Amino acid sequence: MSEVIYDFTGNPFVDAGIWAICGLVKKKPDELDKNDLKSVLSDVVQLYLTKKWSKNMYSIFPNNPVTNPSVKNKEERYLKILNQLVDEITPLGNSGSCISCGRRNMLQRSGKDRIPLTGSKRMVNYFSFGADGADYCPACALAVQFTPLVFYACVNLLLVHSNSEKIMKIWSQKAIKNVRKQISSGNYTGCFDEGYKNQKNALFHIIELIQKLKERPDLKKNNLSINFYYFTNYIQNPDLEIYHIPAPVFNFLYDANDIGNYENWMRIVRKGYRYVNWEKVKEENEYKNNPNTVYDNLLIGKSIIGFFIDRKNKEAIGGWDLLGHYLEEVRNMDEKRIETIKKVGDELAEYIKDSDDIKTLKKLETANNYRNYRNLLRIIIKKRIENGAENPLFSFDDYVNHLFPEGNLTWRETQDLILFRIYEVLHDWIIQQGISEKLIIEEEEEEAENV
Numbered sequence: 001m002s003e004v005i006y007d008f009t010g011n012p013f014v015d016a017g018i019w020a021i022c023g024l025v026k027k028k029p030d031e032l033d034k035n036d037l038k039s040v041l042s043d044v045v046q047l048y049l050t051k052k053w054s055k056n057m058y059s060i061f062p063n064n065p066v067t068n069p070s071v072k073n074k075e076e077r078y079l080k081i082l083n084q085l086v087d088e089i090t091p092l093g094n095s096g097s098c099i100s101c102g103r104r105n106m107l108q109r110s111g112k113d114r115i116p117l118t119g120s121k122r123m124v125n126y127f128s129f130g131a132d133g134a135d136y137c138p139a140c141a142l143a144v145q146f147t148p149l150v151f152y153a154c155v156n157l158l159l160v161h162s163n164s165e166k167i168m169k170i171w172s173q174k175a176i177k178n179v180r181k182q183i184s185s186g187n188y189t190g191c192f193d194e195g196y197k198n199q200k201n202a203l204f205h206i207i208e209l210i211q212k213l214k215e216r217p218d219l220k221k222n223n224l225s226i227n228f229y230y231f232t233n234y235i236q237n238p239d240l241e242i243y244h245i246p247a248p249v250f251n252f253l254y255d256a257n258d259i260g261n262y263e264n265w266m267r268i269v270r271k272g273y274r275y276v277n278w279e280k281v282k283e284e285n286e287y288k289n290n291p292n293t294v295y296d297n298l299l300i301g302k303s304i305i306g307f308f309i310d311r312k313n314k315e316a317i318g319g320w321d322l323l324g325h326y327l328e329e330v331r332n333m334d335e336k337r338i339e340t341i342k343k344v345g346d347e348l349a350e351y352i353k354d355s356d357d358i359k360t361l362k363k364l365e366t367a368n369n370y371r372n373y374r375n376l377l378r379i380i381i382k383k384r385i386e387n388g389a390e391n392p393l394f395s396f397d398d399y400v401n402h403l404f405p406e407g408n409l410t411w412r413e414t415q416d417l418i419l420f421r422i423y424e425v426l427h428d429w430i431i432q433q434g435i436s437e438k439l440i441i442e443e444e445e446e447e448a449e450n451v
């Protein structure tokens with residue numbers, strides 16, 4: 001019979017705890033035995049009893065021996081509970097009443113002092129069927145006791161959970177490294193904390209940390225996703241928010257965080273911060289907790305195309321390559337449409353430059369309804385033919401199926417993408433023209449006078 005204790009359960013708290021133990025003893029989940037578990041109990045309890053860690057415990061395990069003020073011999077009491085759980089562990093079987101692994105039986109029901117966000121023992125009024133807790137087997141309940149080691153503090157706590165063992169491994173190692181640093185320096189600062197107070201920004205930072213680690217384990221091609229559980233188990237107001245990062249967004253971020261794109265991606269992200277006076281900003285801490293529309297939009301599936309465009313400096317941030325990844329991966333735009341828009345952008349750029357017609361660029365930028373925009377393209381088509389252009393700007397099929405497939409609904413998106421491409425191709429030329437705003441206004445005035 002197999003002696004394996006731990007396998008992937010799908011329960012975020014239990015899995016995080018299993019990987020925390022793995023990080024401590026440097027083994028894989030299925031290699032852990034009772035000796036491994038016993039070997040780390042004392043160090044962990046002592047860590048939890050330090051000032052900052054015990055403060056975190058109020059939001060994780062309220063009323064456990066560490067946080068319960070009436071318990072005097074805290075270390076002894078908590079160790080006794082943990083040792084008892086280890087003693088009760090049996091290897092994984094085929095079935096059982098545990099709601100986490102389903103492969104062992106619950107022996108004693110766990111309340112919120114042991115498993116966050118479960119029942120409150122005698123205060124049963126808010127739980128289904130008046131249950132006083134949740135059915136966790138000793139092995140799963142024990143694993144959860146290690147989760148504080150891999151939580152990320154940003155006011156409340158973030159729990160990282162993924163369907164990928166590699167991600168779980170990378171993250172637990174990163175967090176345990178932070179714990180070891182605290183122990184070796186004697187400077188106990190509590191759960192992993194880098195000064196984030198905004199959980200959405202923090203979770204994108206965590207993704208960046210995971211993706212930038214050296215190992216880079218085929219993260220992209222395996223269609224991995226991550227969930228973040230932002231919670232507090234604080235006795236007065238327990239709370240939970242769940243953020244799901246689907247595989248397409250994770251894949252795109254993998255490209256964005258890549259060395260070649262990172263600097264540009266950070267420019268795009270910085271454009272997303274709200275309420276920042278960039279003239280006065282000296283360091284990251286002054287803005288990293290402000291709400292960020294780029295991050296918010298990625299979380300709710302709204303477009304961030306506009307943030308790739310620097311309208312003031314007529315610049316296409318990140319180039320077509322990075323934007324193309326975004327359109328394909330996250331917006332699920334079909335390749336033919338992306339190609340067509342790029343081609344039309346190229347042709348328009350060529351036309352503007354060859355005919356020295358910066359006024360047309362201005363019109364492409366400022367057209368504010370679908371009808372005007374179509375009219376403008378029609379005029380350009382006519383002028384191109386007059387100039388002897390060999391190929392049409394676009395075919396009827398391109399127009400209907402790829403440029404404006406949903407007409408009035410998505411024409412703005414097409415306008416932005418075309419503009420992006422023109423800026424990318426013509427940036428140097430436009431700068432040479434001195435972004436001729438003044439010139440255009442003068443010309444328009446002249447035209448008006450001539451009418």
Ligand SMILES: [Zn+2]
Pocket residue numbers: 098099100101102103104136137138139140141
């Ligand atoms: Zn279990």
